[in-house]
Amino acid sequence: MPPLLPLLVLSVLASASASAEQDVYALGKLKAALVSDTTPALADWDLAAAPPAHCSFRGVSCDSAARVVGINLTGMPLHGGSLPPEVALLDALENLTVAACSLEGSLPASLAALPALRHLNISNNNFTGPFPVPIGAGEPYFPVLEFVDAYNNNLSGPLPPFGAAHTRLRYLHLGGNYFSGVIRESYADLAALEYLGLNGNSLSGCVPASLARLKRLREMYIGYFNMFNGGVPPELGELHSLVRLDMSSCNLTGPIPPELGQLAHLDTLFLQMNRLSGEIPTQIAGLKNLKSMDLSMNELTGEIPAGLANLTSLTLLHLFRNHLHGNIPEFVANLPNLEVLQLWENNLTGQLPAGLGKNSPLKMLDVAINHLTGQIPPELCAHGTLEALVLMENCLSGPIPGSLAACKTLKQIRLGKNMFSTSSVPAQLFDLEEAKANMLELTKVVLTSQL
Ligand SMILES: *[C@@H]1O[C@H](CO)[C@@H](O)[C@H](O)[C@H]1NC(C)=O
Ligand SMILES: *[C@@H]1O[C@H](CO)[C@@H](O)[C@H](O)[C@H]1NC(C)=O
Ligand SMILES: *[C@@H]1O[C@H](CO)[C@@H](O)[C@H](O)[C@H]1NC(C)=O
Ligand SMILES: *[C@@H]1O[C@H](CO)[C@@H](O)[C@H](O)[C@H]1NC(C)=O
Ligand SMILES: *[C@@H]1O[C@H](CO)[C@@H](O)[C@H](O)[C@H]1NC(C)=O
Ligand SMILES: *[C@@H]1O[C@H](CO)[C@@H](O)[C@H](O)[C@H]1NC(C)=O
Ligand SMILES: *[C@@H]1O[C@H](CO)[C@@H](O)[C@H](O)[C@H]1NC(C)=O
Ligand SMILES: *[C@@H]1O[C@H](CO)[C@@H](O)[C@H](O)[C@H]1NC(C)=O
Numbered sequence: 001m002p003p004l005l006p007l008l009v010l011s012v013l014a015s016a017s018a019s020a021e022q023d024v025y026a027l028g029k030l031k032a033a034l035v036s037d038t039t040p041a042l043a044d045w046d047l048a049a050a051p052p053a054h055c056s057f058r059g060v061s062c063d064s065a066a067r068v069v070g071i072n073l074t075g076m077p078l079h080g081g082s083l084p085p086e087v088a089l090l091d092a093l094e095n096l097t098v099a100a101c102s103l104e105g106s107l108p109a110s111l112a113a114l115p116a117l118r119h120l121n122i123s124n125n126n127f128t129g130p131f132p133v134p135i136g137a138g139e140p141y142f143p144v145l146e147f148v149d150a151y152n153n154n155l156s157g158p159l160p161p162f163g164a165a166h167t168r169l170r171y172l173h174l175g176g177n178y179f180s181g182v183i184r185e186s187y188a189d190l191a192a193l194e195y196l197g198l199n200g201n202s203l204s205g206c207v208p209a210s211l212a213r214l215k216r217l218r219e220m221y222i223g224y225f226n227m228f229n230g231g232v233p234p235e236l237g238e239l240h241s242l243v244r245l246d247m248s249s250c251n252l253t254g255p256i257p258p259e260l261g262q263l264a265h266l267d268t269l270f271l272q273m274n275r276l277s278g279e280i281p282t283q284i285a286g287l288k289n290l291k292s293m294d295l296s297m298n299e300l301t302g303e304i305p306a307g308l309a310n311l312t313s314l315t316l317l318h319l320f321r322n323h324l325h326g327n328i329p330e331f332v333a334n335l336p337n338l339e340v341l342q343l344w345e346n347n348l349t350g351q352l353p354a355g356l357g358k359n360s361p362l363k364m365l366d367v368a369i370n371h372l373t374g375q376i377p378p379e380l381c382a383h384g385t386l387e388a389l390v391l392m393e394n395c396l397s398g399p400i401p402g403s404l405a406a407c408k409t410l411k412q413i414r415l416g417k418n419m420f421s422t423s424s425v426p427a428q429l430f431d432l433e434e435a436k437a438n439m440l441e442l443t444k445v446v447l448t449s450q451l
Pocket of ligand 2: 072095097
């Protein structure tokens with residue numbers, strides 16, 4: 001029982017037939033806290049009305065006994081409103097959705113005692129202070145919770161102590177807050193978990209290898225602003241259901257574990273903006289379903305591994321700002337779905353693959369600031385999709401292909417600081433940084449007149 005309930009309510013509670021009246025009482029308290037004096041909202045919540053009239057209040061839904069089972073006030077502007085402790089009187093409540101309502105204040109500890117609460121969505125508000133913690137040993141703590149979305153608030157303190165008791169918890173999004181401390185080992189016991197969002201907090205410590213026990217996990221987001229010690233645990237390769245893994249920008253060091261290549265369902269791998277070092281493991285070839293791979297802004301060395309040839313679903317490949325050397329392998333031109341290829345600021349040498357653009361709907365090619373030689377491949381815009389071509393600061397030579405002049409989709413082209421044979425075209429004309437439409441016209445005029 002939540003503490004500090006008025007005696008009146010306790011007596012009301014005793015009678016089952018009065019439960020709907022208890023809900024009306026709680027809705028009254030809720031309205032008073034949600035609606036600050038200056039905001040006219042929830043006007044139809046007429047608390048003088050007798051049950052089951054409250055079941056028609058905006059955003060309220062009831063079961064057949066006129067008990068409140070759902071509250072959904074998504075998007076309602078309740079500037080400065082807050083959630084009162086009496087919300088816990090709604091003991092039949094299954095769904096509480098107060099997302100994007102401009103709410104403030106701290107979350108009432110009594111929330112944790114709601115016996116039927118399955119969906120809690122408080123995302124996109126300004127709630128501050130800690131997430132509710134257990135009131136005492138043996139007290140209920142979100143006993144049947146399945147979905148928690150607290151994304152984009154100002155919550156702080158340690159992460160909530162979910163664990164083995166939360167057998168139904170499938171979705172846990174606590175991203176975009178100020179949570180600090182470590183990722184709790186107990187999260188590895190959330191056997192039903194499919195979604196874990198801890199991104200954009202102030203977490204520290206190591207990424208627990210025990211998270212590898214989350215065999216149902218499909219999406220894991222733990223980067224951005226968090227600052228971890230150490231690297232990517234090789235055990236994460238055991239997360240066989242994983243579809244999205246985002247550990248960007250969170251101070252990871254050490255190598256990319258070859259074990260990640262076991263993630264056969266992975267569609268997105270984001271490890272950019274860390275301090276990962278060593279070579280890209282050739283076992284990455286096991287990521288047969290990978291569509292997006294971003295390993296940019298790390299300290300990776302070695303060559304682009306041959307295993308990437310097997311990633312035929314790849315649409316986006318970002319390897320820029322590393323220390324890769326060697327050639328851009330010919331197979332890159334044969335990845336049938338490749339749209340975005342960004343390899344700038346490495347130490348790549350040799351020629352661009354001759355067939356680049358011929359076999360895939362290439363949209364963007366950026367290989368600036370390398371040591372590439374040879375000519376611009378003639379079929380970059382063969383699919384009529386090329387929007388950006390950035391080749392500057394290499395040692396490329398030869399003519400600028402006429403096919404680029406006919407490329408209607410092209411919005412950005414930067415070719416400066418190379419050795420092209422374009423005596424009639426000043427190099428800076430191609431170093432276009434200003435209004436894009438303009439640049440396109442200018443580029444085309446110049447290229448056309450040159451043909
Ligand atoms: C709670 O929300 C879920 C997901 O949106 C929905 O399937 C379910 O019907 C809702 N239940 C109630 C009682 O509103
Ligand atoms: C809440 O209401 C919004 C729109 O009013 C709707 O899009 C959303 O699906 C609802 N959510 C739940 C959990 O019922
Ligand atoms: C929570 O509500 C927001 C609406 O602001 C919605 O975008 C989001 O998908 C909801 N979360 C869940 C888990 O349904
Ligand atoms: C939080 O409050 C600030 C200041 O009042 C406001 O600008 C911002 O939009 C609010 N954020 C959300 C998610 O409601
Ligand atoms: C929430 O945090 C943001 C960013 O730090 C800040 O601008 C805003 O005032 C905070 N809101 C509240 C209610 O504390
Ligand atoms: C970043 O990682 C390094 C190496 O693991 C560690 O020494 C350092 O303390 C980390 N930085 C922070 C702010 O945690
Ligand atoms: C790529 O796939 C081929 C054919 O499926 C296979 O023989 C080869 O071992 C794979 N390469 C790597 C590096 O895994
Ligand atoms: C390229 O290689 C040279 C010589 O080995 C090295 O000094 C330089 O730091 C490298 N640049 C990058 C971006 O890795």
